[in-house]
Amino acid sequence: MNFSKLKKEVLLKGGQILDPLTKTNVKGDILIKDGKIKAIGEIKSSKSAQIIDCKDLIITHGFCDVHAHFREPGREDKETLETGSMAALAGGFTRVCVMPNTNPPIDSPEVIRYIVDRSEECPIYIHPIGAITKGQEGSELTEMGAMLAEGAVAFSDDGLPVTDSSMMRNALDYATMFDIPLINHAEDLCLKKDGVMHEGIISTKLGLPSSPDLTESNMVHRDLSLTLLTGGRLHVPHVSSAKSLEHIRLSKKSNEKVTAEVTPHHLFFTDNDLQGFDTNLKVAPPIRTISDKKALIKAVKDGTLDCIATDHAPHTIEEKEGTFDLAPFGMIGLESCFGAVNRVLVKENKLSLLSLIEMLTTRPRGIMGFNNNLFNIGTNAELTIIDPKEEWIFSKKDIHSKSSNSPFIGHNMYGRIKFTINKGHISTM
Amino acid sequence: MYFSLSFKPFLRDGKGSKSTSYFDFHGTESYCQEVFYYKEVPMASPKIKNIMNAESIDRSIIRLAHEILERNHGVEKIMLVGILSRGEPLAKRLQSLIQKISGSKTPIGFLDITFHRDDFRDRLVVPQVKGTDINDPIDDKIIILVDDVLFTGRTIRAAMDELNAFGRPQKIQLAVLVDRGHREIPIKADFIGKNIPTHEGEHIKVLLKEIDDKDSVLLTQSRN
Amino acid sequence: MKHRHLLGLKDYPAEDIKSIIDTAFSFKEVLERPIKKVPSLNGKTIVNLFFENSTRTRISFELAQKRLSADTVNFSASTSSLKKGETFKDTAQNLEAMKIDAVVMRHPTPGAPLHLTKHIDAIIINAGDGIHEHPTQAILDMTSLYEKFGYLKGLKIAIIGDISHSRVALSNIYGLKTMGAEVTLCGPATLIPPFIEDLGIVVNYNVDEVIEWADALNVLRIQRERMGGGLLPSIREYRNLFGITTERLSHHKKELVIMHPGPINRGVEIDSAVADSSQAIILNQVLNGVASRMAILYLLLGGKPEERKV
Numbered sequence: 001m002n003f004s005k006l007k008k009e010v011l012l013k014g015g016q017i018l019d020p021l022t023k024t025n026v027k028g029d030i031l032i033k034d035g036k037i038k039a040i041g042e043i044k045s046s047k048s049a050q051i052i053d054c055k056d057l058i059i060t061h062g063f064c065d066v067h068a069h070f071r072e073p074g075r076e077d078k079e080t081l082e083t084g085s086m087a088a089l090a091g092g093f094t095r096v097c098v099m100p101n102t103n104p105p106i107d108s109p110e111v112i113r114y115i116v117d118r119s120e121e122c123p124i125y126i127h128p129i130g131a132i133t134k135g136q137e138g139s140e141l142t143e144m145g146a147m148l149a150e151g152a153v154a155f156s157d158d159g160l161p162v163t164d165s166s167m168m169r170n171a172l173d174y175a176t177m178f179d180i181p182l183i184n185h186a187e188d189l190c191l192k193k194d195g196v197m198h199e200g201i202i203s204t205k206l207g208l209p210s211s212p213d214l215t216e217s218n219m220v221h222r223d224l225s226l227t228l229l230t231g232g233r234l235h236v237p238h239v240s241s242a243k244s245l246e247h248i249r250l251s252k253k254s255n256e257k258v259t260a261e262v263t264p265h266h267l268f269f270t271d272n273d274l275q276g277f278d279t280n281l282k283v284a285p286p287i288r289t290i291s292d293k294k295a296l297i298k299a300v301k302d303g304t305l306d307c308i309a310t311d312h313a314p315h316t317i318e319e320k321e322g323t324f325d326l327a328p329f330g331m332i333g334l335e336s337c338f339g340a341v342n343r344v345l346v347k348e349n350k351l352s353l354l355s356l357i358e359m360l361t362t363r364p365r366g367i368m369g370f371n372n373n374l375f376n377i378g379t380n381a382e383l384t385i386i387d388p389k390e391e392w393i394f395s396k397k398d399i400h401s402k403s404s405n406s407p408f409i410g411h412n413m414y415g416r417i418k419f420t421i422n423k424g425h426i427s428t429m
Numbered sequence: 430m431y432f433s434l435s436f437k438p439f440l441r442d443g444k445g446s447k448s449t450s451y452f453d454f455h456g457t458e459s460y461c462q463e464v465f466y467y468k469e470v471p472m473a474s475p476k477i478k479n480i481m482n483a484e485s486i487d488r489s490i491i492r493l494a495h496e497i498l499e500r501n502h503g504v505e506k507i508m509l510v511g512i513l514s515r516g517e518p519l520a521k522r523l524q525s526l527i528q529k530i531s532g533s534k535t536p537i538g539f540l541d542i543t544f545h546r547d548d549f550r551d552r553l554v555v556p557q558v559k560g561t562d563i564n565d566p567i568d569d570k571i572i573i574l575v576d577d578v579l580f581t582g583r584t585i586r587a588a589m590d591e592l593n594a595f596g597r598p599q600k601i602q603l604a605v606l607v608d609r610g611h612r613e614i615p616i617k618a619d620f621i622g623k624n625i626p627t628h629e630g631e632h633i634k635v636l637l638k639e640i641d642d643k644d645s646v647l648l649t650q651s652r653n
Numbered sequence: 654m655k656h657r658h659l660l661g662l663k664d665y666p667a668e669d670i671k672s673i674i675d676t677a678f679s680f681k682e683v684l685e686r687p688i689k690k691v692p693s694l695n696g697k698t699i700v701n702l703f704f705e706n707s708t709r710t711r712i713s714f715e716l717a718q719k720r721l722s723a724d725t726v727n728f729s730a731s732t733s734s735l736k737k738g739e740t741f742k743d744t745a746q747n748l749e750a751m752k753i754d755a756v757v758m759r760h761p762t763p764g765a766p767l768h769l770t771k772h773i774d775a776i777i778i779n780a781g782d783g784i785h786e787h788p789t790q791a792i793l794d795m796t797s798l799y800e801k802f803g804y805l806k807g808l809k810i811a812i813i814g815d816i817s818h819s820r821v822a823l824s825n826i827y828g829l830k831t832m833g834a835e836v837t838l839c840g841p842a843t844l845i846p847p848f849i850e851d852l853g854i855v856v857n858y859n860v861d862e863v864i865e866w867a868d869a870l871n872v873l874r875i876q877r878e879r880m881g882g883g884l885l886p887s888i889r890e891y892r893n894l895f896g897i898t899t900e901r902l903s904h905h906k907k908e909l910v911i912m913h914p915g916p917i918n919r920g921v922e923i924d925s926a927v928a929d930s931s932q933a934i935i936l937n938q939v940l941n942g943v944a945s946r947m948a949i950l951y952l953l954l955g956g957k958p959e960e961r962k963v
Contacts, residue, residue, distance in 0.1 A: 134886075140882060141885065141886040176842045544693045545692060595688070
């Protein structure tokens with residue numbers, strides 16, 4: 001990937017301008033001057049402008065990921081805000097929300113300010129998600145008001161569930177004052193025990209300890225009910241099971257304050273793929289059966305799932321090199337996201353490209369309250385340019401994260417990010 | 430059974446009359462702190478005699494003012510204390526008359542004797558909203574208690590009891606517009622407007638224009 | 654007075670509340686005299702039955718009783734030494750046997766005073782039953798407001814703080830609504846009881862908006878025990894969002910009356926400077942507390958026993 005400063009005038013020529021806000025797909029040119037959108041339409045090339053040929057390419061909003069782990073502060077050996085930014089740009093992401101399970105956790109206004117200040121130096125926009133409880137220990141609320149004032153965009157104890165129901169209730173109650181979403185990593189730890197994968201015929205064949213889908217869906221149900229009781233806002237992260245989808249679907253009928261996300265790996269893989277004991281496929285919540293995968297795809301199509309989020313979770317080679325039971329949960333996912341979901345949803349399941357782009361742009365931005373009008377004249381250019389049909393194979397050199405724990409290596413991808421323009425810089429893949 | 434002028438308790442600010450009555454009258458008019466609605470008088474009225482009209486009341490009060498000054502050799506140390514409710518306008522009238530005669534404005538105060546009544550075990554009486562108001566020190570003063578009617582004397586006893594809570598006057602003297610006799614405790618008035626001996630079943634009612642829109646002293650009979 | 658006991662202000666008639674307030678003003682005058690005593694309750698015996706510590710309320714009641722020349726007996730019990738149920742009845746019946754006229758009771762369990770009325774013939778006054786009612790506090794609050802403004806109808810009162818653990822809030826809401834005032838509650842969402850809007854009041858989490866709207870603020874104490882739990886993150890956060898600080902008030906150019914039931918946590922829910930300012934009528938409330946308790950005792954105990962039930 002080539003990362004360089006944008007020239008003073010850049011003309012994106014002859015692309016398909018796909019605007020997920022207005023839901024239009026028009027052929028046209030975009031002139032970017034001093035990093036801001038100057039003009040859109042038929043633009044004559046001028047001598048001063050650098051021309052980027054966008055023939056057969058889609059020009060759209062930069063992607064927004066509402067769920068990623070950048071490991072800073074504490075585990076800069078796995079990822080830093082800078083390296084995470086590079087991974088994001090490679091995947092077409094211009095805006096990422098980072099989870100607070102760092103060391104120290106992002107549980108006070110001081111740490112929020114640290115992340116916000118650091119992210120000014122980074123080539124993407126990084127928004128901190130604050131912890132719900134102090135130290136993520138599940139017993140004391142964090143100073144949500146003060147953290148919001150410093151720049152938090154949502155609250156989550158992700159990595160860990162909020163196990164105590166009265167605590168979750170109090171958190172939802174408290175958050176109603178601010179109208180921001182709470183994100184609960186739904187996992188009944190008692191039911192999960194030491195499970196490392198989905199409980200099914202595959203786990204029995206592999207002899208690995210496992211946990212059933214109820215581990216997730218029970219807690220999703222609890223969270224949805226508490227949300228209705230308190231009038232708060234809930235965003236359900238990394239939905240993995242058909243049962244959870246049933247609860248979410250039903251809840252959404254009467255409660256518009258519920259949103260949900262799905263990861264690329266839950267859409268791409270099934271528990272069958274774990275037969276090779278690849279620790280890169282060890283994730284929480286686990287990858288489940290083919291019928292869960294089908295249910296997730298259906299839920300994308302019918303709107304039960306609002307957006308795609310990567311749950312980008314870097315781990316060192318040493319950590320992932322271990323045996324299956326000892327390896328930490330999680331995989332990186334920013335760079336492989338588009339190629340994977342475009343293949344599964346658009347190519348194999350006939351989702352429209354526009355709908356997919358919405359799930360990567362306007363929907364996540366809407367949940368977090370970010371500006372969606374990115375083709376407005378005068379806004380800072382925050383764009384992704386995609387070849388929607390390119391067939392390619394994901395390899396190590398496509399990884400720009402500091403870690404490389406990705407099970408997508410060697411898999412066929414469909415559609416490729418060609419350029420990402422953000423904060424006055426352009427990344428060329 | 431008596432059907433003379435009916436008594437309706439109400440608050441001094443005149444905001445309507447309440448349906449509950451805190452009173453149960455057995456003829457103790459000397460405790461009567463309420464205003465009469467003169468219109469309430471039933472048509473078949475018992476004998477009502479007008480004992481004093483406005484001019485005779487005026488003359489009596491002027492005489493009382495002179496007597497107070499004469500007895501006390503002037504206005505020094507005098508403080509008027511009116512016993513609510515009709516003692517208040519009477520005390521004020523005395524104050525302005527004394528000022529006209531002597532040139533000095535005597536200090537004035539008012540007592541609501543509700544809390545010091547001696548029948549508090551028998552009946553609940555709610556105090557006037559505009560209650561006790563003694564702003565000047567009373568130590569070593571000559572207090573002239575002022576009331577409209579002197580009857581059993583219990584009101585005056587309660588008033589003296591209450592004055593105790595404010596200090597120790599040099600002397601306490603009593604000025605009343607009407608003395609109708611029938612003392613139940615040893616109390617005597619020093620300055621009397623008019624002596625009106627009464628029988629059992631008769632009642633004295635003083636009307637003053639500040640409260641009742643006219644000056645009059647009425648003697649009424651009640652039927653048995 | 655319509656009711657024999659004073660258990661709470663729910664459904665308490667407006668005329669009776671007004672009587673108490675008016676009578677309280679008369680008693681306030683008594684409290685200004687050199688000798689602050691009237692003989693009105695001479696010979697009556699009142700027991701202060703406090704199952705929960707409360708020095709302020711008890712002293713206020715005791716002073717009120719003594720100034721009315723009543724005889725006072727204090728009974729402090731800890732609920733741990735008394736088993737619930739059986740022994741409560743025993744305590745009550747023992748009191749009854751001693752022929753007392755009235756009981757002023759504070760108990761941690763809601764409904765305890767009502768329970769007592771079933772076992773004793775004396776007049777019961779609720780000095781706070783758990784997080785249920787504390788009618789005498791609400792009455793003294795209303796007396797203070799009436800004293801300051803001259804009326805209650807249409808007055809805009811905001812109650813700010815830990816509503817769900819306050820024994821003062823409900824009684825104030827009932828009383829103020831009965832007298833025609835408007836009430837808004839403000840506080841952290843975790844400390845506002847659910848469904849409270851059904852009582853006809855507004856809940857608003859934005860304290861600055863509430864200050865703009867209100868004529869008077871009743872600032873409630875934030876108990877430090879609640880901090881750092883599932884309900885409130887920290888004092889700093891509470892102060893930022895809801896504290897009645899000098900800085901916050903300086904942004905609102907308006908006449909505002911500040912009340913507080915006490916004891917004050919200076920620097921937490923209210924700044925020292927605000928509590929000591931001329932806008933605050935906190936010390937008036939204390940004096941009005943004695944006066945209004947005198948009025949309540951006088952109106953409920955005065956006269957013959959049969960006569961009280963008018």
